[in-house]
Amino acid sequence: MGTELLSITTRAWVAKCAPVVGFCLLLAVYHLVFGQFFPNRNGTVGHDYSGTLPGLLAGYYWFSVNGPLDVPWFTPAFCGGQPFFADPQSGYYSAGQLLTLVVDPLTGAYLTMLLFATLGYWGFYVLLCRGFAVSRP
Numbered sequence: 001m002g003t004e005l006l007s008i009t010t011r012a013w014v015a016k017c018a019p020v021v022g023f024c025l026l027l028a029v030y031h032l033v034f035g036q037f038f039p040n041r042n043g044t045v046g047h048d049y050s051g052t053l054p055g056l057l058a059g060y061y062w063f064s065v066n067g068p069l070d071v072p073w074f075t076p077a078f079c080g081g082q083p084f085f086a087d088p089q090s091g092y093y094s095a096g097q098l099l100t101l102v103v104d105p106l107t108g109a110y111l112t113m114l115l116f117a118t119l120g121y122w123g124f125y126v127l128l129c130r131g132f133a134v135s136r137p
Contacts, residue, residue: 026121031114055092062075
């Protein structure tokens, strides 16, 4: 009877820890697959970051010179000066820019990718459990 109680307790503990263990395993696989591209074997990044990383640098320079309360309306970093805040592709108020204020832009972009992978995993888990009432038998 004591081993049966232990078995029920162990099963309950495993059921509670399964999402966390699954998250850690999937995030490790995600890191192994995508971590090699920041930078890649040649020391470069993909062409899709050719506008993003300079934008993060421009935001970092703006923040370091003007402070957090001044809105970056224009930036001289692109084409000798162009609208920065009004540009739809400007990411000044984003998680990537916030992380770039702490680390370099490449690491900030990678940490942003990991952050949103984490939010996606846990958001989908909450949707399954609370929204669709999916549970394990």
